[in-house]
Amino acid sequence: MQELLNQLQAQTPIEWLAVVTGLIYVLLAAKEKNACWIFGIISTASWGYASYFHYDLYVDALLQMFYVVMGFYGIYKWQFSKDEKENYLSVTKLSNNQHVQIIIGGIGLSALVGYFLATYTQAAATYLDSITTVFSIAATFMTIHKKIDNWIYWIVVDIIYAYLYFSRGALLFGVLMIIYTVIAIFGWINWRKSKSL
Numbered sequence: 001m002q003e004l005l006n007q008l009q010a011q012t013p014i015e016w017l018a019v020v021t022g023l024i025y026v027l028l029a030a031k032e033k034n035a036c037w038i039f040g041i042i043s044t045a046s047w048g049y050a051s052y053f054h055y056d057l058y059v060d061a062l063l064q065m066f067y068v069v070m071g072f073y074g075i076y077k078w079q080f081s082k083d084e085k086e087n088y089l090s091v092t093k094l095s096n097n098q099h100v101q102i103i104i105g106g107i108g109l110s111a112l113v114g115y116f117l118a119t120y121t122q123a124a125a126t127y128l129d130s131i132t133t134v135f136s137i138a139a140t141f142m143t144i145h146k147k148i149d150n151w152i153y154w155i156v157v158d159i160i161y162a163y164l165y166f167s168r169g170a171l172l173f174g175v176l177m178i179i180y181t182v183i184a185i186f187g188w189i190n191w192r193k194s195k196s197l
Contacts, residue, residue, distance in 0.1 A: 030187030151188035
């Protein structure tokens, strides 16, 4: 507990910005609010900086830059896309076949990226970093397209991220991942209330 308090005091302004705006992003996304994407862009840009320069998580830093770009796509998709039956983008589900494709493809790609990083870089926790990165990308696309399944993927990814950050000594980000897990559970419950399911 003392170490966590020490890290809270040692956080830089950019890390605090990443944490606060990240929490706002996930809470707003769980409530299906379009404004979530603005906070997501700010958070991921800040987080990418911290991941690269403070924690040597290079793949995670690249992932955060991907999130910045996807934040702008999310703004567009949630604001301007409409379903055939509705005047807005509604929450839907993935098929079992889509889940199988995502999981098999994700594991294979994670293994390739992990091997590359372990062989050619100084990156830390290469395979776990790769798994969280690959499945975070998949979950991001699910979120953008309002697939309720995104929350299940986020729950698993956030739990792995919590372990990864704790193992790197990034206690604040580890605690944040636990909070994200709880919010993802809330998001899944909230999105299930959608009348389109």
